[in-house]
Amino acid sequence: LSIHDRPVQPDLDWISRVRVNHQAVLKRAQYIQSLKVSKKQWQAAWLLKAVTCIDLTTLAGDDTPSNVHRLCLKAIQPVRLDLLKNMDMHDKGITTAAVCVYPSRVADAVRSLKAAHSDLPVASVATGFPAGQTPLETRLQEVRLAVRDGAAEIDVVINRTLALSGQWEAMYRELHQFREACGDAHMKTILATGELGTFTNIYKASIVSMMAGSDFIKTSTGKEPVNATYPVAIVMARAIRDYYLSTGYKVLDPIILTWSAGSVWQSLMSDGASIPTSDRTSKMFRGRRGTLSLNGPCSVPPLLRRSTGAVVAGSSVPVVVATPEPAGGHRRLGMLSS
Template sequence: MAARNQGTEFDLGWLAKVRVNQPAVLRRAAQIQTQRAVKKDWQAAWLLRAVTCIDLTTLSGDDTPSNVCRLCSKAKHPIREDLLQAMNMHDKGITTAAVCVYPARVADAVKALKAAGCDIPVASVATGFPAGQTALKTRLEEIRLAVEDGAQEIDIVINRTLVLTGQWEGLYEEIRQCRQACGEAHMKTILGTGDLGSLTNVYKASLVAMMAGSDFIKTSTGKEAVNATFPVGLVMVRAIRDFYWRTGYKVGFKPAGGIRTAKDALNWLALMKEELGNEWLNPQLFRLGASTLLGDIEKQIYYHVTGRYAAYYDLPMA
């Protein structure tokens, strides 16, 4: 992982100066998505990079130890071995970046990954996911329990009420306490951008989360009506860039929710390259939160290698 963001003192003056030009954001977001796409070997290479940045996720009410174990196996072997051999990538150690589960399933994931002999980190959602509407004491205890069970990354969710009512210092203090509860575990802060009301609120919430010591900022829980959108992503990565210029801390970015196709993954990679540069094109500073994305990427890799589309039985399920 990248060096930890140590955070800064709360700076209300910085927030007061925030202005977001929405038409300009929409134009730039559209421009990045309509740029000429990479093709052939370059596309395959970008897709393999995307695989290494995926937090392979299961957050369902019917999660069991068995399907978490299957997910962990897929995380270790995300692309069929013969396909990697055909591209001479079989010895590059390609795995997903992490496995993301509910706190109750952390121990199952840790056990499965240990049995598989791999060091892929386990990430756990916490703090009253997805709404964040439980008492702070309960949310902090949930973090501690997930860390005790072996989670190396914690995806916290903010209380969106604090954003919508302008309680920025209260939001800062809550995230700061969450960071303390995480201990050595890296903290990703989910903003729930679909609930925040405006791009200005998205930018301000991003800044507050980084001031409070977040190692990553993340768009969505995947449970909102509107999840990761390109304009929101653009605003968040520009907040990351501004925070880096002012403090020297590199904070990661994780879009999540509704990212299902290989084309989606390529677009998000293009956003990172265009706005933050190559330094952010790695799993230490960029993650894709997804449950079905990997399947489509593997289909595109299959087509690249074989020249034909995969049947449903050609590729193992996650």
């Protein structure tokens, strides 16, 4: 079922009864971190899969049309062509999942992608990103303007004040208005989990966001003191699973921001009880990166090694691929109680 088929009314009884077992979450996170990471050709396959699930992003105060244009070109060709040819992947259409910018730069991104004959979607942050502390009408108008300029995906931020004070119905009403303002555009709801205080609040915010019509739920803006963590990813993935089993609506798996270790993403994505194989695509899973990093195990050197047999330092590689983002966890296992 699609979330657009009909509205889902807020189930405040469900929300009020939820408690998250903190220690069970931490234990599950510890287990996932102990999983072995894929090596050799399997690692290269995971890295290429990661690239296709990334929203390549620029959210800086000095963004210009030329910066956005360069970002779009990177999104269209994120991996060097010679590397793809060596892996027989040059004709597989390897691109990032989307380009993400501020509302004022949406038209620039749409124009650049159109000129390059690319159908990559443009995503826009909105609703007073990252704090969400502007008046509601201002936030709604920001969504409408981004959609008008061609954004196919809107990244909204929740009102953390409402979540922290337990005003879940009010939070639902705001998000439902954002959903209506998005029209046919996908709505991706950022929870800013580092500012929600408890796993229980994160779970409740996840459920309310899905009830209000979110197509994706996301961990963080990348601007909070604490962004994505293993335990947070587990809580959100569990909320998605519980929501699907309760309503039949499949919301896209949680997006994790600002992770640098490829082993994290591979471990969590390999934990298939939470993320089925059929869902490990850009339509059901995303990560956001502002740059395509050379550092860490999930970077160009492993791809170069698999492609050519060469062993190189990251500082010597001129073109890079992406650092991916993790998600995962299993359902239940004593983590949630009502």
